[in-house]
Amino acid sequence: MMEEIRIVKDSFRILVVNPLIDYTKYGIFENDTSLYEWDVPVKKEWEKLSIHEQAKYRTKSIINHIEDIGIGLTSIDAVCGRGGLLRPISGGTYRINEKMINDLEQARYGFHVSNFGALIANKIEEKLNIPSYIADPVVVDEMMDLAKSTGLPKRKRKSIFHALNQKSVAREIASQLNANYDDLCFVIAHLGGGVTVGAHQYGRVIDVNNGFDGEGPMSFERAGSIPNHHLIDMCFLEGKTEKQIKQKIIFESGLKSYLEIQDFDELDRAYAERQKETEEVFDILAYQVSKEIGKMSAALSGNVNAIGLTGNLANYSYLTDKIINQTSWIADVYIMPGENVLSSLYQAAYRVLTEQEQAIQY
Structure with missing residues (x-):
């Protein structure tokens, strides 16, 4: 040491x-x-x-x-x-x-x-x-054991998420509320290449979707949770290798797939040149993120002091407004764009x- x-x-x-x-x-x-x-x-x-x-x-x-x-x-x-x-x-x-x-x-x-x-x-x-x-x-x-359980006893959920930015945003919101992070409960949604939504309870993230594997909402490049039979079909009926399937659902799905873009600069251009089409895809993302926020609010038994939206996609007001309209009944929503590493x-x-x-x- x-x-x-x-x-x-x-x-x-x-x-x-x-x-x-x-x-x-x-x-x-x-x-x-x-x-x-x-x-x-x-x-x-x-x-x-x-x-x-x-x-x-x-x-x-x-x-x-x-x-x-x-x-x-x-x-x-x-x-x-x-x-x-x-x-x-x-x-x-x-x-x-x-x-x-x-x-x-x-x-x-x-x-x-x-x-x-x-x-x-x-x-x-x-x-x-x-x-x-x-x-x-x-x-x-920091996930509860209960949150790690699945329908298969030997298959457990893993905690992999944007911990640095989520906790930083939660601390900043707590400061604006004249309180300490350890004394409040938050739902923080990081919206970027991956999307993670965490239930923060008194300084610990007791449940969160696995953003690396793409569990939960879709993101800029991840498919998110998809019906089991679709995934099984990809594995056995479409002739794809394990590497090809992982590449598709982790790096080539989400907004990238819908809008046929590769990076955030191209997303900006798509929004400028194909606004209606882009907003229709944002509607899908906003709906899925809002549902995940609702899930994490339930994990906190409804005791939510504030909701935070962060990550690069939080720069798009159309997207954040949609999420606010669907979740603000739970708690006030704070928007803090970017990753601020x-x-x-x-x-x-x-x-x-x-x-x-x-x-x-x-």
């Missing part, structure tokens, strides 16, 4: 890292203000390297860029990276340790580009002698450095 580094001061400068496939996004925050944000490109030749080596080069490119823009490395108090695929854990801010690094480098629980978040943060810690963290990775599992990571590390919460050991 790495030795804990304790800092006591009033102002903190925190480096945050969000690794993506083609680039690494990083930012430097201080006093709730973003001082600098940048996308550092990833070179294609790095793809052939080991996870460890790729992390080393991504880290070096960030350090070099910070030095080039003239920000002193010694002024940075902590670093927080996006969490990757780890074993199921409860929500919170985790101190990066050797066990976590080993699990990520060996991809013990699967590989995703987010795995680089902790690896990069750890290497920056070693160079600058500052504490490193991750916060609320997608594998956060960097600021959420900053807030997580800041809460630990200011001793508002304790870092968790993995």
Whole structure:
């Protein structure tokens, strides 16, 4: 276990890292203000390297860029990276340790580009002698045992969702209500490439649809839950391989399939050029998301202090208005578009450095 580094001061400068496939996004925050944000490109030749080596080069490119823009490395108090695929854990801010690094480098629980978040943060810690963290990775599992059960005793539902953004949005809504996240109940819907709707009960997400597999509502690219016989037909009657079926229902369905688009820029163009057609598809998505919000409200026994809509699709007022019209009888609806990964990571590390919460050991 790495030795804990304790800092006591009033102002903190925190480096945050969000690794993506083609680039690494990083930012430097201080006093709730973003001082600098940048996308550092990833070179294609790095793809052939080991996870460890790729992390080393991504880290070096960030350090070099910070030095080039003239920000002193010694002024940075902590670093927080996006969490990757780890074993199921409860929500919170985790101190990066050797066990976590080993699990990520060996991809013990699967590989995703987010795995680089902790690896990069750890290497920056070693160079600058500052504490490193991750916060609320997608594998956060706070679900009730009852919520994991299915009609097949040996098949359990898994908790994989946009934990970082959902919890960040819930905390912000709680702040607007002059309350603490741990004292209220929320239904938070993240609307993006995947859609996840979580039931937040006093600081824990007791039920949520699995956004990675595409359970629940459809999304920008996922099919969502589909009738069993359709899935069985795809497996046995249409001659598709397992890989082809997963590719179709996880990455080539939803809005992408209906509108024959590939990315959010094309969605913007479709909405501008084919407004009626696009709105008809939004109607489907809004209906499915509203139903999921209703399900999660039932999981909370109707005790819902607020509903939050977030993610990139929350930028479309036609879509959010439809959801509000169908769910506002449950509770007030707050719209907070985007994913806000960097600021959420900053807030997580800041809460630990200011001793508002304790870092968790993995």
